[in-house]
Amino acid sequence: MITLHFQHDDGHEQTLRAKPGRSLMRAATSAGIAQIAADCGGCLTCATCHVIVDPAWAARLPAPGSDEQAMLDMTAVLREPTSRLSCQILLDASLDGLRVRLPSRQY
Numbered sequence: 001m002i003t004l005h006f007q008h009d010d011g012h013e014q015t016l017r018a019k020p021g022r023s024l025m026r027a028a029t030s031a032g033i034a035q036i037a038a039d040c041g042g043c044l045t046c047a048t049c050h051v052i053v054d055p056a057w058a059a060r061l062p063a064p065g066s067d068e069q070a071m072l073d074m075t076a077v078l079r080e081p082t083s084r085l086s087c088q089i090l091l092d093a094s095l096d097g098l099r100v101r102l103p104s105r106q107y
Helices: 024-030 066-072
Strands: 002-007 013-018 050-053 083-085 098-101
Touching: 002 024, 013 024, 066 083
Parallel strands: 002 098
Antiparallel strands: 002 013, 050 083, 050 098
């Protein structure tokens, strides 16, 4: 199990444990994080699982592909330099302690 930290837009932090091999989106929705809407279920056809990765962690992630880049242009909250779609972040042991910030809205 790895530890993940989600900072909500009101400033409070929620920490959860997740199994490696799952997407960050699946870990968040399974834990009841309502700010991850995940309307498409992780098919990369919406932008409702937008997260902003802590800059200290962003370089540890593989670069987003062109499809993810295109979808990030459709987020409800303006994308930031470290914005990612959580459905595209596959969890592994190297991401133990990952920190992300949740946008104020997904729609």
